[in-house]
Amino acid sequence: MAAAALEQSKETIASRVVDALRDDIITMALKPGDVISESDIAGRYGVSRQPVREAFIRLAQQGLLLIRPKRATVVKKISPVGVRQSRFIRESIEVEIIRRVAGQPSDDAADVLARLIADQEAASDANDSRRFHTLDELFHRTLARLAGVEYAWQLIDDHKMQLDRVRYLTLGVSSTQRAIAEHKLIVEAVAKADPAAAETAMRAHLARAELLLNQTITDFPDYFE
Structure with a gap:
């Protein structure tokens, strides 16, 4: 023992x-x-x-x-290939998650997500990048929980570390405000019980990773393979 x-x-x-x-x-x-x-x-x-x-x-x-x-x-330096593969895995799973959440809407789900966005706005206003990153993670993990597939988020989490490094390099007030606006569009689609609109909003949100990657390669070339 x-x-x-x-x-x-x-x-x-x-x-x-x-x-x-x-x-x-x-x-x-x-x-x-x-x-x-x-x-x-x-x-x-x-x-x-x-x-x-x-x-x-x-x-x-x-x-x-x-x-x-x-x-x-x-x-290790950041792998652009790894970032793109992380995004592919994440988008493939999260699109199905958000379609499921929007397809079985509830007032409780919309309220929970709205409170998380309010917390994100407070972190952005305080220019607290670490706090915002934590709340951003919680928003997406909560979507998986609401969809009843929490393990799916664990799969994403296990494969998105390279992507997270890029995201953290670009966190600033303008970046966090843009993410919040995109989160609001996702929640609006959920509240309207519109899986197609929710999917479109989620794809647009996650597609920004490619822009962030190109930006960080330009701004921090020594950080990349």
Whole structure:
């Protein structure tokens, strides 16, 4: 029993390091090309090197780190191919999600989504990019929950990290306001029980990823493969 608890504790610590390190990479606290070491990251998060080593392996498998044996570990540069594949996966799933939500509308769903948009507006007004990013994620995850397919969001989340890095680079007041306007169009279509309009609004919303990618490649060429 004690051994099992110890193993679970080690796994929990490693998972926390994975989450924290992934968040630092996505939010550009650690930038593409940055060199990191197990000892530095262990000190950063106040843990031993073993869970950091495990976290490095997992994040390398997710395409966020490049581990070079006997040399430094590097934060991988953003892959344009990976971004486009992330967008394809996300759009394919989210279009079906929003059609299902709009096809089975409820006042509760519209109210929940409207409150989330109000919170997004507050974050945008405060120019709080991190808060807005969290609320944006919650909006889309809530759509999956309302559709009764929460696992579908997990599939999206597992494959959209490259896309998230691009999105975070472009977050600003004008960008967040545009996203909010697009979210409102999605919610309006849901409130009207119009799956076709909801699909159109969602596709337009997600299509902006290509524009963001081209913009960030121009603005931050050193961050890309």
